[in-house]
Amino acid sequence: MTVRVVLADDQTVVRAGFRALLDLTDDLVVTEAADGARAVEAVRTTRPDVVLMDIRMPGVDGLEATRRIAGDRSLDGVRVVMLTTYQVGAYVFEALRHGAAGFLLKDIEPDDLRAAIRTVAEGRGLLDPAVTRRVIEEFARLKAPEAAGAERLAVLTGREREVMAPVAAGLSNEEIGKRLIMSPLTAKTHVSRTMTKLGARDRAPLVVLAYETGLVRPGEH
Known part of the structure; x- marks a missing residue:
């Protein structure tokens, strides 16, 4: 290829x-x-x-x-x-x-x-985990969670919200599966559905939204 x-x-x-x-x-x-x-x-x-x-x-x-x-x-x-x-x-x-x-x-x-x-x-x-934490959290501390952004998460199920946290930490589907006790394929399915519902082309916008809405806070992984 x-x-x-x-x-x-x-x-x-x-x-x-x-x-x-x-x-x-x-x-x-x-x-x-x-x-x-x-x-x-x-x-x-x-x-x-x-x-x-x-x-x-x-x-x-x-x-x-x-x-x-x-x-x-x-x-x-x-x-x-x-x-x-x-x-x-x-x-x-x-x-x-x-x-x-x-x-x-x-x-x-x-x-x-x-x-x-x-x-x-x-x-x-x-999304390299170390760089994700060091770069995004540094800036996230300067921003208060946005209420309007939080409303966007209303379309997600509880499990999909749960999956967004490890995505924001830069974890792979396999790592997400281990953390949430599910198979990598199931983790991938939840991540894909989350991206579709939020209109995200890939995982990066999920990271931003997770911090902006307060779903994930600096120092939480």
């Missing part, structure tokens, strides 16, 4: 480094973009499976570019992954709200990078 990737970063050296890592395998085809506007253009032209999006870029930044991609119904199959550091928690949180499928640290190991791209290309969200 060939995975098409758009790599968006305003730093030439960073793009070259990532491209060198991705070009080591035959199944990853990379297109580069130097800013958010060019990234959106490249996505509309090449219809990639995955976009690796830097957050801070001149002109149209990664956040706005992600919003434009996620808001285009013709690009529903495209998954955006933010490239970030620990220092930009608020930006990552907003990126997830705008439709990003997850995020990666820029110092990720090469094998992990390639595996992450394939994971997202298969339609699964990318």
Whole structure:
């Protein structure tokens, strides 16, 4: 399976480094973009499976570019992954709200990078537990639960709400199953139904909503 990737970063050296890592395998085809506007253009032209999006870029930044991609119904199959550091928690949180499928640290190991791209290309969200906690909780502490958001959870069953907590901690279906004493397949079914009811393309929006509504609070996993 060939995975098409758009790599968006305003730093030439960073793009070259990532491209060198991705070009080591035959199944990853990379297109580069130097800013958010060019990234959106490249996505509309090449219809990639995955976009690796830097957050801070001149002109149209990664956040706005992600919003434009996620808001285009013709690009529903495209998954955006933010490239970030620990220092930009608020930006990552907003990126997830705008439709990003997850995020990666820029110092990720090469094998992990390639595996992450394939994971997202298969339609699964990318939420590393350690990064999820450190980045999202930092920003979640600054936000009070939103009553309007809490009303959105009314469509969920009790079991589906229960499943959202481990999803917010970045756990896999297998890990959720162990925690809630159910099979991985049953966990996957509950997660899928939850995403459908809440209109989420993948797991990332569930994480944001769980924190915004107070269903999960900082420090609770």
